[in-house]
Amino acid sequence: MKAVVYETYGGPEVLTVAHVEKPIVGEDDVLVKVGASGINPVDTYFRAGIREVPSFPHIPHFDLAGTVVEAGKNVTNVSVGDRVWGTNISGTAAEYVACPQSKVFPLADHLTYEEGAALAMAFMTAHLSLFARGQLQKEDTVLIYGGAGAVGHAAIQLAKQTGAFVITTAGDETKAQLAKEAGADEVILYKQTNVTDAIESLKATVTLILDVSVSENLESNLDFIENGGRIVTVGSPKNNTPSLPWRKLNMKNVSLHGVLLFTAKPSELKEAGTAISTLFQQKKLTAHLAKAFSFTEATKAHEALEQKIYNGTIVLTP
Template identity: 55%
Template sequence: MKSLVYKEYGEPSVLTIAEMPKPQIKENEILVKVEASGINPVDTYFRKGIRKVESFPHIPHFDMAGTVIELGSEVTTHQIGDRIWASNAKGASGEYVALDSSIAFPLNELPFTHGAAIAMPFLTAHLALFFRGELKEHDIVLIYGGSGAVGHAAIQLAKLKGSTVITTVSTKEKEKIAKAAGADYVINYVQSNVEEEIKKITNNQGGVSLILDMSLSENMEADLNMIKNGGKIITIGSPKNNTPPLLWRQLNQKNAALLGLLLFTVPKDEYIKAGKEISESISEGLIEAHQMEVFKLAEASTAHQALEAHQILGRAILVHS
């Protein structure tokens, strides 16, 4: 099968198209013809060798959407011809992917590009807010990076729950995106002091109920100033320093909880629950995919380069045909 691969770690130029063996499915798996795949920042970490792959040549990416073309002998949840989306789909940039049927969710009539765009960002946001954060109606939540993939998804999901959403952005254009997603308050952190703005918004009532943090090493001190007593800080990343110091005294003084989330290791039942709820909300038109920049599979190196240079506002999507 025709696949995007890299045979060594390195710059985006290591990405190339090559012939790879077609995957063989197990009893509980489905074989999917991939129509579109999504690129996430973590994919660039693997390509550069910051995170390690199992072997070379390696087929990258985890987010995909496509059509079911073969069923394992024990699969009862899907039929040939089903249109699905998935994350944690190893080798998502191959022509075909073998996938555990339980983590393939219905796409219905949504375009394949949208399915690939939804996957990891919405699953991460949903699990962070509800599995780890136990977000409730009327909670006040601070979501960093409201124009980013996870932030954009989290705003929509939190508003669907009935929470008050505060988010941060760096430009007027990004402010428009965050407001369109449903944010109640948008703070431009270049022009304003976020901590001071949070005090005003929460009317000096002690801070926010929950913080969804994308870069803990940069934000932890501020997070602890802004979280209310008994609140929760959910961290999904710390790219600048993945071993940041723990501000233990401040954490204890706030009786706060610092909670991690890694999509690859989430309990399977929680993962499936999140995927099903996301699919239902999308089919009902309650949430929608982020804006996207679409590339051909052969343009993957250009897409990786643009993503790393922060030139893509939204999602980078590869189309396979």
């Protein structure tokens, strides 16, 4: 079968298309014919060697949407012919992928494979952050950083479905419009206005924060978050070992939570994936698809992601 691979760490140019063996389906696995494979920032970290891969040649990506074409004898929740989406599945940039049945969820009929691959990691991370970690309630006021990004855009929609009041940040008017279309009640243009000042001017009582770059924001978050509030940290790309302003956190009785899709509890992943599928089937959520490239354009797709050319999730199609 055809797959995107790399045989050494490096830039987007190390990505090539090769023929590899079709995976064997285990008793508890399903074989998915891939319609699209989603690309996320973490994929560039593995490709660059910031995070290690188990061996070379390595097939990248963790998100997919496609059709089940084979099922192991112990599989009961998925049937051949089902359209599915999934995340936390290694090596999805291939024509076929074998994975445990627990990692795939029903793909709504009105969604394309490209949209299914685009929603996977973004919505799963957002759901885990808001609910499994943040314990979001309808009376909460939540600040979501990066409302035009994949995770932020998903989190806005999920928070609004709960009934929460949503404030988000955006870098420009175009991104602000994307955030508003997702349902944000207020958008802070952080390049023009200090976030802390904006929160004060809104007279907002922020009880939950979803932060995508905690090393840059933690100090100010602790200034304006409500006493007893919760901060959920999705990422800290500029500094992976930020200092902890413990005194501020302690004085405000704030809880600080990490979230990582790859190590989340299976029960949490199942609950989140089921809820996401249901909301999409009810047409209450929309995927934030940026652009689809072919497998042969993998280098161009990774370059576009790293250069932040598009808002939303980029996907590859076989």
